[in-house]
Amino acid sequence: MSAIVEKTLEKFLERIRQIKSYEEALGVLYWDMRTGAPRKGVESRSKAIGVLSSQVFALQTGADLGEWLTELEKPETLASLNEINRKLVTETRKDFDRSVKIPPKLHEEYVILTSEAESFWEEAKASGDYASFQPYLDKIITYTNKFIDLWGAKATRYDTLLDMYEPGITTEELDRVFGGLREKLVPLASAIAASPHQPDTSLLKQTYAKEAQKKFSTFILDQIGFDFQAGRLDESVHPFATGLSTGDVRITTRYLDDDVTSALFGTIHECGHALYEQNISKELDGTTLSTGTSMGIHESQSRFWENVIGRSRPFWNRYFGDLQKLFPGQLDVPVEEFYRATNVVQPSLIRIEADELTYNLHIIIRYEIEKQIFNEGVTAAELPALWNAKYKEYLGITPENDGEGVLQDVHWSGGAFGYFPSYSLGNMYAAQMTETLEKELPNVWELVEKGELHPIKDWLTDKVYQYGKLRTPSELITAITGKPLDPDYLVRYLERKYKDIYKL
Amino acid sequence: MSAIVEKTLEKFLERIRQIKSYEEALGVLYWDMRTGAPRKGVESRSKAIGVLSSQVFALQTGADLGEWLTELEKPETLASLNEINRKLVTETRKDFDRSVKIPPKLHEEYVILTSEAESFWEEAKASGDYASFQPYLDKIITYTNKFIDLWGAKATRYDTLLDMYEPGITTEELDRVFGGLREKLVPLASAIAASPHQPDTSLLKQTYAKEAQKKFSTFILDQIGFDFQAGRLDESVHPFATGLSTGDVRITTRYLDDDVTSALFGTIHECGHALYEQNISKELDGTTLSTGTSMGIHESQSRFWENVIGRSRPFWNRYFGDLQKLFPGQLDVPVEEFYRATNVVQPSLIRIEADELTYNLHIIIRYEIEKQIFNEGVTAAELPALWNAKYKEYLGITPENDGEGVLQDVHWSGGAFGYFPSYSLGNMYAAQMTETLEKELPNVWELVEKGELHPIKDWLTDKVYQYGKLRTPSELITAITGKPLDPDYLVRYLERKYKDIYKL
Structure with a gap:
């Protein structure tokens, strides 16, 4: 490695350490806010978080960083780096490109919008008043679409969002795995509901x-x-x-x-x-x-x-x-x-209270809706009806009001479209890894x-x-289990477990 | 105010807010470290603190800030500012001048030295082994003397240090007030010790x-x-x-x-x-x-x-x-x-366990020693003997080892020379304010x-x-009590209180 490249690498790694340090400091501030920081300090603390966050953004998007990346990405240079530094270069490039494409002013507007929206969402959820929240959701969808335009759409527009939370995942793959899941879990849930062997909770x-x-x-x-x-x-x-x-x-x-x-x-x-x-x-x-x-x-x-x-x-x-x-x-x-009481399966309206099985149906509903928003132009106004229809279809129940329906989750008020699938991906990865674990650790x-x-x-x-x-994620799951992500593992795991508990 | 000045003021105030935000964030990190942060996270957290501290230093010493200050300090501009902004300009100038005079490399060496010294001090204190700590203290004194040279000595070299903790205070004034205190408190403590009316603790x-x-x-x-x-x-x-x-x-x-x-x-x-x-x-x-x-x-x-x-x-x-x-x-x-038990007076070796009266003698001893170090060139090697002689003279007792003597306080290992007088200043200010309080709030x-x-x-x-x-401080005490700092208030307060308790 030439002395110049070495110098560049050193500056690049120092920048990475700085970014990580800021993230650590911000992590402490967030933890503190959520575990007992005094109420009256919130305003000042929010400003401090804002100041530090701006500095992280500046560190992540500096023209100097762009130049170092360009230098380190030259094929012969990249090849000379160790595995960790090579990955740092490619990952940082990904974040850099994503961040620099967003004009700071747009980013700032969006941050203000979503932080306002969260408090309006809280009120709307409490009162079940979707109409009061709809204009915010409308705007958040509009901004998200602007971001997709700036970042550039992948195979579909929604794929661009998915990639932020689960790098490499696509709607094509999720359609496949969620399709497989839904097909098996809906009848399993029905059979469970019909079983005379209900646990006493x-x-x-x-x-x-x-x-x-x-x-x-x-x-x-x-x-x-x-x-x-x-x-x-x-x-x-x-x-x-x-x-x-x-x-x-x-x-x-x-x-x-x-x-x-x-x-x-x-x-x-x-x-x-x-x-x-x-x-x-x-x-x-x-x-x-x-x-x-x-x-x-x-x-x-x-x-x-x-x-x-x-x-x-x-x-x-x-x-x-x-x-x-x-x-x-x-x-x-x-x-x-x-054991039976802690494993009761019961279709319910609220995702975070759902059991291990129906939880996935809550997620599939959200996935399908998000996909429709970004790939088919479904609007905020259409969401409550869409939501209720899907709950009826997959879980057989209907919310009494939007507070326990489309308004129940915080995610959309913060613009976190594309996050929900992670939960069911987690269930699928876990079941798939478990089968390998049982082979490699037979006892x-x-x-x-x-x-x-x-x-x-x-x-x-x-x-x-x-x-x-x-x-x-896909490298990991393939290396561990020898196969790409496959919903059958989760289906098998759930069938085995619940057929036993419910004596099906 | 001209548009240009207004713009400068805006940038200056924004910088102040940033500095304050960093200080707030660092304050959370320090609080967290001292109230239960996991042991294994200390190394990473220290780095994060280092990164943020460097950024504060950069914000405080930027050439841009120096230019804004020069502009805002023009007499007609300064006169046009409100009281708060005017004070911000003068205070920031003071910090700026102090900070820019220290070469960053020297500052960094000093930070490393004192952070190392603190752990060596802890060990030395525990074992009472002054010799193991002496080389560190020697170096810290040397660095402090370098800083005094860079900052420029005030009336005496030690005055430069005092001013960092108690702006405006001088050895001349401290000699006067501590002299007055010592003269009255040493005999009062003796009389108390001789009293047959000792509280039962x-x-x-x-x-x-x-x-x-x-x-x-x-x-x-x-x-x-x-x-x-x-x-x-x-x-x-x-x-x-x-x-x-x-x-x-x-x-x-x-x-x-x-x-x-x-x-x-x-x-x-x-x-x-x-x-x-x-x-x-x-x-x-x-x-x-x-x-x-x-x-x-x-x-x-x-x-x-x-x-x-x-x-x-x-x-x-x-x-x-x-x-x-x-x-x-x-x-x-x-x-x-x-009441009597919680007000017992007893000459003791350890400052932080001392009572309200003899506490001041512990401080006076430290003040006199610090003054000798920086104004008379007393070296680290001479400190244990000096310490023990003063404890014998003022409190009538001698430490059995340096752990309960010259090594008892953390301050010097961190380079905080000039801090100790604050404690007795606090006692004096408090007693002086109390007399005004009793007049203005007679009940x-x-x-x-x-x-x-x-x-x-x-x-x-x-x-x-x-x-x-x-x-x-001097503006406050004069505005409140109509008089400058005067040790007689504290003497009066202590005599009144302890003559009653000890029936002198």
């Missing part, structure tokens, strides 16, 4: 002492392998995970008095995200590759731990006794009854039954976590 | 439940007027207060099982700092004037609330019942006994006895808090 709905819930959450995190020296557990209204660095990954949960499962599975879910971020290779520390490779792969980890492991019979065979001890007299039932369920969960974490570290953003 | 040294301590801290904060919507209370090993904005002022405390007074008075102390920061005028929001005007004035507020109010008889006449209820069976003594002690503390907070807001950094 009443035992979950008692009053559960918060301190005991907290103890169990902490205990389970430790069992799964969450590193408390590289992370912490706090409380927030909406649980989340945030990886500030591999040495500082924070999760939150929410303890509900009248529902022991909310914190229980919520904690395990966020722990899955956290294990991913804590176990990224130290070689990627301080670079923008030290993060999950996509939303879908990230969700695959949270959902793997929450559902595949956390809602499994072997898991509760091991841990139900510990739970019972924390709530004396409240859970005096056979473990099987608890996996015995281990779970003994509470030896670390070999599973180690397997996932080896296959997924260590790579951070170094491999794409 | 054994009741403080029981085991006090942490949860009850926490409740009392929260209760007292609310009583004094801490705004929990504009702040929060957390725990940390070393209690501190940090004002991120007027809407977000955070304090910490430390609950010791075997000492109920540590959290009790620690919380009230930090609350004093917090009241100051929470009640700065909103007109100063987002500017670098929205902070305390000096360390001395800041300490005057923490010490006023902790000692003048919090260790007063009327305060405990009102609140002792509440404390008793939280510790049933543990405090069954007359309130007078508790003040009746109010305290009734638990009506808000009029006191309001008086201090009117006299001190609202101004932030808009007025200098």
Whole structure:
């Protein structure tokens, strides 16, 4: 490598470290805002976030960075870089091109619009008044379309949005996998609904002492392998995970008095995200590759731990006794009854309360609607009717008002079109990986039954976590399972599980 | 104001807002590091802090800022500015001149040196091994002397350092006020030691439940007027207060099982700092004037609330019942006994454990030593002997090892020479303000006895808090009391209080 190239590489890597540092600092500010920052400080804090964000944008879009990239992208130079630096160049180029195409003024207008829209959305959701929110959604769709024009449409216009959250995914592929899912899950859900063997969930709905819930959450995190020296557990209204660095990954949960499962599975879910971020290779520390490779792969980890492991019979065979001890007299039932109760399937209106099976139908509905918005020009005005028709068709139920219908999710108010598919991609990736895990670690369920969960974490570290953003989602899933993304794994997993529970 | 000047002013004010935003973000990062950030994240977080700090330094020392200042400082322009903007120009000029005189490389070396020195200091303190720390202290003194050369010495070299913490204070003035103090306090302390009426402190040294301590801290904060919507209370090993904005002022405390007074008075102390920061005028929001005007004035507020109010008889006449209820069976003594126990005077080796009276002697010792270092060339090698001689002379006691002697404070390892006097300045300012308060609010002690503390907070807001950094310490004290800083107020206050307690 020539001295000039070396100098350029050094400047480029220094810029990457700066960007990562700003992202870490902003991550702390967001975490703080959501875990107890005083109300009266919000205005000033928002300004500080604005100042730092502008600086990140400037660092990401500087003409100097463009020049360094052009130099480093020369084929012979690129070939001389190590794998990490090569990937950093290609990933940074992608972000750079996307960012510089948006005029700063347009970006600023959009930021203001979406931050305003979120509070109007909250009000509209509470009152079920879609009409008051529709003009904002209209504008957000308009801006998003402008962005697609500036970025350039991929195979379809919606593909451009999908790619931001799940690099490489296309509507063509999602049509295929979601089509396969829908075809199998709709009849499975119907069969379950018709089964006379419905679990009794009443035992979950008692009053559960918060301190005991907290103890169990902490205990389970430790069992799964969450590193408390590289992370912490706090409380927030909406649980989340945030990886500030591999040495500082924070999760939150929410303890509900009248529902022991909310914190229980919520904690395990966020722990899955956290294990991913804590176990990224130290070689990627301080670079923008030290993060999950996509939303879908990230969700695959949270959902793997929450559902595949956390809602499994072997898991509760091991841990139900510990739970019972924390709530004396409240859970005096056979473990099987608890297992069934935590795996009830029930078509419902609200995505975030949905079970493991119907959840995917909630997602498919949103995917189909988003696709229609950007590929077929469906307008904000048409959404409530479209939404309700699809809920009727796929889940057999209809919202009483738009608050529990089309207004239920925050995503669109923030312009996050293209995000929803990640959730079901996560379910599919998780099921597909599980089959390989069962082959490569044949005693996996015995281990779970003994509470030896670390070999599973180690397997996932080896296959997924260590790579951070170094491999794409499709590279990962193919390397792990030998096959591209395939919905049949998830269908098989759900059929096996629920035919047993519902005795179909 | 011409359009050009207006444009310059706008750019200048925007820069100020940016600097303030970075300071706020850094404040959150520091708070987070000290209240529970995971250990393994420290390295990455330190880098992020480094990146943000460098950017603040760049914003504070940019050639553009220098040009704007030169333009705004033209007499007719300066005269046309409002009071706040005028003060911003003069204060920013002061910081600018100080910062640009230090070559960035020297600054960086110094930052690395002091951050290394702090961990060596910790070890040396723990083992009492001064020799291992001496080379670092030597270097820090050398660097500090270089800085004084670059900044230019004021009346004496040590004056240059003093001015950073207490703008306008001089060794000449400190010699005068500390001389006055020492002359009166040394014999008073001797008389107290000789008194047969020593308070019984054994009741403080029981085991006090942490949860009850926490409740009392929260209760007292609310009583004094801490705004929990504009702040929060957390725990940390070393209690501190940090004002991120007027809407977000955070304090910490430390609950010791075997000492109920540590959290009790620690919380009230930090609350004093917090009241100051929470009640700065909103007109100063987002500017670098929205902070305390000096360390001395800041300490005057923490010490006023902790000692003048919090260790007063009327305060405990009102609140002792509440404390008793939280510790049933543990405090069954007359309130007078508790009052006396919390006001015991006892010469001791450790500054941070010292009582209200001898505390000042600890400070005077440090002041005299620092002055000798920078004005008389006393070296690091000479410090232990000097230290021990002064402790013998002023307090009549000698450390058994340097860990409880010259190594006890963190300040010098961080290069904070000139900071110590602030503590006693705070005591003096507080006593001086108290006499005016008693004149202007003649029923003040009746109010305290009734638990009506808000009029006191309001008086201090009117006299001190609202101004932030808009007025200098000497402007404040003169405006409030009609007189410049005078040690006699503190002497009078201490004599009145302790002659009563010790029946002298």
